[in-house]
Amino acid sequence: MILDGDALVILDQTRLPWRVEERRLVTLEDVAEAISAMRVRGAPLIGCVAAFGVAVALTKGKADDVALDHALTVLRATRPTAVNLMWALDRMDARLRPLVPAARPEAAWAEAEAIRAEDAAMCAAIGAHGLALLRGLPAREGRALRVMTHCNAGRLATAGMGTALAPIYAAHAEGLAVEVFVSETRPRNQGLLTAWELAAAGIKHTLIADNAAGLLLMRGEVDVVIVGADRIAANGDTANKVGTYLKALAAREAGVPFYVAAPASTFDAETPCGEAIPVEERAEEEVFFVDGLDGEGCPGRLRLASEGTRAANPAFDVTPASLVSGFITERGIIGDRPRLPTGNRGLSPIILAVARTLKEHRLNVGASGNVSARCDDGFLITPSGLLPERGSAADMVWMKMDGTYAGELAPSSEWRIHRDIYASVPEAGAVVHAHSPFATALACQRVDIPPFHYMIALFGGDSVRCAAYATFGTEALSKNVLLALAGRNACLLANHGMLVYGRDPAHALAQAIELESLCEQYWRACQPGPPVLLSEKEMAEAMERFRHYGAREFKQ
Ligand SMILES: [Zn+2]
Numbered sequence: 001m002i003l004d005g006d007a008l009v010i011l012d013q014t015r016l017p018w019r020v021e022e023r024r025l026v027t028l029e030d031v032a033e034a035i036s037a038m039r040v041r042g043a044p045l046i047g048c049v050a051a052f053g054v055a056v057a058l059t060k061g062k063a064d065d066v067a068l069d070h071a072l073t074v075l076r077a078t079r080p081t082a083v084n085l086m087w088a089l090d091r092m093d094a095r096l097r098p099l100v101p102a103a104r105p106e107a108a109w110a111e112a113e114a115i116r117a118e119d120a121a122m123c124a125a126i127g128a129h130g131l132a133l134l135r136g137l138p139a140r141e142g143r144a145l146r147v148m149t150h151c152n153a154g155r156l157a158t159a160g161m162g163t164a165l166a167p168i169y170a171a172h173a174e175g176l177a178v179e180v181f182v183s184e185t186r187p188r189n190q191g192l193l194t195a196w197e198l199a200a201a202g203i204k205h206t207l208i209a210d211n212a213a214g215l216l217l218m219r220g221e222v223d224v225v226i227v228g229a230d231r232i233a234a235n236g237d238t239a240n241k242v243g244t245y246l247k248a249l250a251a252r253e254a255g256v257p258f259y260v261a262a263p264a265s266t267f268d269a270e271t272p273c274g275e276a277i278p279v280e281e282r283a284e285e286e287v288f289f290v291d292g293l294d295g296e297g298c299p300g301r302l303r304l305a306s307e308g309t310r311a312a313n314p315a316f317d318v319t320p321a322s323l324v325s326g327f328i329t330e331r332g333i334i335g336d337r338p339r340l341p342t343g344n345r346g347l348s349p350i351i352l353a354v355a356r357t358l359k360e361h362r363l364n365v366g367a368s369g370n371v372s373a374r375c376d377d378g379f380l381i382t383p384s385g386l387l388p389e390r391g392s393a394a395d396m397v398w399m400k401m402d403g404t405y406a407g408e409l410a411p412s413s414e415w416r417i418h419r420d421i422y423a424s425v426p427e428a429g430a431v432v433h434a435h436s437p438f439a440t441a442l443a444c445q446r447v448d449i450p451p452f453h454y455m456i457a458l459f460g461g462d463s464v465r466c467a468a469y470a471t472f473g474t475e476a477l478s479k480n481v482l483l484a485l486a487g488r489n490a491c492l493l494a495n496h497g498m499l500v501y502g503r504d505p506a507h508a509l510a511q512a513i514e515l516e517s518l519c520e521q522y523w524r525a526c527q528p529g530p531p532v533l534l535s536e537k538e539m540a541e542a543m544e545r546f547r548h549y550g551a552r553e554f555k556q
Helices: 028-036 043-060 065-076 083-096 101-135 166-173 191-200 210-218 244-254 347-360 415-424 437-444 454-459 475-485 505-526 536-555
Strands: 002-004 007-011 022-025 145-149 178-183 205-208 224-227 231-233 238-241 258-261 289-293 299-303 316-319 326-329 332-334 370-375 378-381 397-400 430-434 490-493 497-502
Touching: 007 028, 007 043, 022 028, 022 043, 028 043, 028 065, 043 065, 043 083, 043 101, 065 083, 065 101, 083 101, 101 166, 101 258, 101 326, 101 332, 145 166, 145 210, 166 178, 178 191, 178 210, 191 205, 205 210, 210 244, 224 244, 238 244, 244 258, 244 316, 347 370, 347 378, 347 430, 347 505, 370 415, 370 505, 378 415, 415 430, 415 475, 430 505, 437 490, 437 497, 437 505, 454 505, 454 536, 475 490, 475 497, 497 505
Parallel strands: 145 178, 145 224, 178 205, 224 258, 258 326
Antiparallel strands: 002 007, 007 022, 231 238, 238 316, 289 299, 326 332, 370 378, 370 430, 378 397, 430 497, 490 497
16 A cells, blocks of 8 residues: 555455556545455455544645544444444544644654554564564474465555564565465455465465465474454454355364464454354355466456355354464563464374273273373363363363463363473373272272282382372372372272373273273272282282383383
């Protein structure tokens, strides 16, 4: 957008990417039409152009209160969802209303220019914060960082380098290799604008149909998703171009971080949550028709749907805050959650599979018990109250050693025991806790399992101890468990259940099944009277054999 005397010259984005066509806006009506017809689009640019629209209106006609109100009303009606538009117009109103009409036109141009300069600076700051975030993503073994975006939140949508694309431009400028997956963004195909401007900047990009995004995310072919926003409610629910929500869902399922890049002015404290954001319904013609070039290179419009078909055309959707990893703003990253390191994403389905197997073997019923595995500088754990057969891999909670966690589900209430085991036992790679029937029955007797069978040596000593009772989920219970585990990788929990740890989830699962089986054997062996116990020497020999057995197994 440039100024030419008292006129505004814009790039007509409805003509892009086939034609680079400028359009002069000389009246208020021109400006309003350009915004509502999406000749200019993108929340920040709309705000900027609307501000200049007020200047145009007050310069062409009168500048009294009636004229000012008229200009504000006409411009406010152009795009109801864009909070930036309202913000820019409120700002113009606040600046101009106290002035005498004669002073208003000049002040209007100056204020609009200030909004434009601030927008460019805002974009640059978002780019800098976004770049730091991209640099912090896990290493990618010699390949470019793969970013997925939706719609257009780039240079064409702002007065600067964009919002969602700003980190990409910043990365490109700094020599960090990036490549961008650009989704078409039906029905208006703003993705084509993104592709056009990335091509102009020499940034590697690939255009995809909107429907391909889920597969690419699932296959791990995307490192991070960054989108813009039209309005962010007070609770973080984010309205953006329709289709954003589907990407957020797929990203969450795949464990790919999903960021919203937007200026602070996009946050709307007056709107409590997503349901309160008005969603603009646009004309069905946008769905029926597609614009492009014909075989001769002439622009044309084709009808896709047959006559008599109706279409729904919501312009935006609302992505719940729980699906957003963080917000990249000009003031820094807001609400950043710890992210599961991408290299360990494969662990989530394994943990879920172990939880399901425990249930199939009746070691757990309902939502009892829990499973975790060490992961990066934390661990992945089943969430609280999860029915394994109903949950998905994405439900696993990644928790750091300081007790903070990623995702919307809370970790299992027993996370403390898992955390404390990982903190104090370096060789523990996975932990299984179960309320299995025989182990629990013995735990209610508060007995240690003696060396009634040589297989007891599998757990590191000549007994499996029973940890003293404490309320579930407490620090006291965690302490009692660690005491009972000294020199062992399994224990009972008084009036509660059992716990084992192993090298990895499969090992821990095998140990849990083994322990429950031994508990059953001990229970049955006790029925005719106390069983004969193995001597210290016999157990020492068994343990010696297990050590070699274990070592061999380890090398395989
Ligand atoms: Zn429990």
